[in-house]
Amino acid sequence: MENGSSNALYGPGSHRPAEPSVTPSETATTSEAEARLQAIDAEWRRAVLESIDDGMLLFDADGLVLEMNQAFVDLFGYTLDDGPFRPPYPWWPTEAEDADTFDTIRCYFDEVLAGQTEDREFAFFDRNRTRIWVRTSGTAIQHATLGTTHLRIVRDITREREAQRRRSAAADVSQAFASVDDLSDLIGIAEHGFGLLFDGDCTIQLGEDDGRYWFNARELSSPDSLPVEVQIGLDGSPSPDTIALRPGILLIPPAPGVGCRAWVQFPRARRLTVDEMVAADLLAAAFAAALSRLLAQQEASDHLTNLRLAVESHRLIGQATGILVERHRILPAEAFGRLRRASQHRNVKLRDLAEQVVESGNEPEDA
Template identity: 50%
Template sequence: MTLGLSGEEGAPTSAAPRVGIDMFVPDPELVAPPRARLALVQPGSQRAQLLSSALDDSYDVVAVTDIEGAIDILLANPPEIVLADLAGWSAGLDFLRALRAEPALAGSAVVLLDDPPEKSGEVAVDLPQLRIRLAAALARARQRSLDAAWRRALLSSLHDGVLIFDAAGVVMDMNPAFSQLSGYTMADGPFRPPYPWWPTEEEDAEQRAAIAQRHLEAREGSSGASEAMFYDCERRPFWVSAADASVTDPETGLTATIRTFRDITRQKEAESRRAAAAQVSASFAGEDDIATLLGLSTHGFELLFVGRCTIQIDLGGPVLFHGGSTVSADELPPEVLAGIAGRPSADSVSLRPGILLVPQTSLADCRAWIQFPRPRQVRPDEMIVADLLAQAFGLAVDRLILAQQSADRQEHMARGIESHRLIGQAVGILVERHRLTPADAFERLKRASQDRNLKLRAVAELVIETGADPETL
């Protein structure tokens, strides 16, 4: 860059070639750079007038003599460069600290005029040297502004969240992707550790300690990858995969840490859903009682897909199970009837009212419909789990039917339906008594059945007859 000091003795006359990114930078020989707005901050004095007149040929000079209101004046229209005369101003350093604390003025170049006074009391100014300092500071500021624009454009184009930290751990920059993940923006800062997206001690002390340790290692220059659970501004958890790197400025020696965060919440939910599905399928395999199987199915399907479950089994005609008991079609909402009578869908884009589980083969033509609290998309991993569970459920029902082929099928199923009704009644008692969810009430019945080696129906009958809690039977 050429520092044009026209009219000053000893001014450079040749231009040094530019290197680096220059595709958007005009040739300085062809296009003159725009005049910079310079704020001359100094208590009113003769020297301020002289400086303003001397620099007016190269800069749009704005004199700021209201020292107490200087920061507010600069914020109203931030200049490219600030010339602050500290020689006769004892509060100059306080002004400089206040200036640097304002993010809106971070891009302004600052030149301090601190020439010592002469014996006469007048402060001489080396104007040629001042012009060189101003031009150099302006060039650096404009280059930083260009670099910052490139950085912002690059960060904004990334789909993964990115945070840039200084050596003390203060967040220097945040891209829109991380703001979308967390709900926080740079306007909510400054951010220092511990950061608000980390779990609190009450939420997860162990996870918080692990996150803090990995963050410290990243700031110390240890690159690597990790997974962590963060919380957004409304304290909703989300999972991220973090990758770390550090960059050191060769001129200043300052180090910045860059951490990228990929949202893996769906992946974690899918893993959890597959594990839960495997557990539900395993419970189907060992069950030899239709009532217990229906209870396990209802509980498992509602837990996995977050909705209300309705099951239909053909026992010489369709029999519907909903809310822990048998129901007629007239007792169900039209949308539930439409759902359970429908066909499985592979649509993962549209908002759907529920999900239908239909085994590929089933002797009893069994199926289950889970009605969502509100329409939502059904992700492909949920469809896979639904297909696996439907098949496991169908096989379990078929196995019970085949095991009872020597007996009267209708009578056996009727007993099973009656058992299911009793279990549903016992669940209702516990829900009403302890203000539990139906899932929690069923878990208490099942646990008491296992602990006392009793059939689930027997435990339900005792709860109904005696009024006692399952644990006290």
């Protein structure tokens, strides 16, 4: 029966051809050919990855990173030689840094491995633990040798996110300038608002010559207590330079009748963006308008007297802020925000509320 089937397959009177024999040399040649194809495949993958300007990762069905392009290395500082990399990856936030975001990213990664490809935005970290906002997208690929692989593009959107945050913060500060009705409150809002907006420590100088006063988060008793770099910054001139690394940004609000300068010292030198400079000009003008309005409303005509009162109020607000920072282990900006929200909610001047917190030790909402 077997022979009949064979003859039927090859035709009447035909004979089934003998199976070809494979010599050891031919087997070696086949293995070499497969190895060459795999090498070509790997080179092709690398060439594709390197042709993309955005960061790119290739990982298998278990999350093991197989390839990363130079753009990814440049963005995060990790190379394949630092691996092997499996989730949780070192560029994710750790549970200690941000447990909620870590859980969110982990769940999203499980969805990616399951074949979902929805674009998402996350805050990752480079090797120095500097936060980088990214938009991640990608697809699943069936690979002949590797099986299911996942290609992910990681696009740096930090500038885009920072621009959005800056516009939002600038709008909040401008609105606060327009509605504030107390000089000490205005100075506190400007100090914390400028510092938050430009990511640094803000020092405000009001007055001229021997009638100058300085305001910042530290207790200042004289110009000698200012750090040298802050003194240099306040004595400088605004610059439109967006190329060179700069230690800070100088704002000169055009307030008539009173000298006014604000210097924001950066934690480390960096470049300024065009949108930061535009925001600086707009906020300087808004601060000058508010300052002029409040000084004009003061019953006393002596600006220096008003500035002295503002100094005392500022010290009280700074002490209350320091109490909240120490008590709750929060940032000064967050502590000041609590004071200001409680002041607005209870319709109490910020200076008076700060005095109550300092004297009673109660929370701003209860003082």
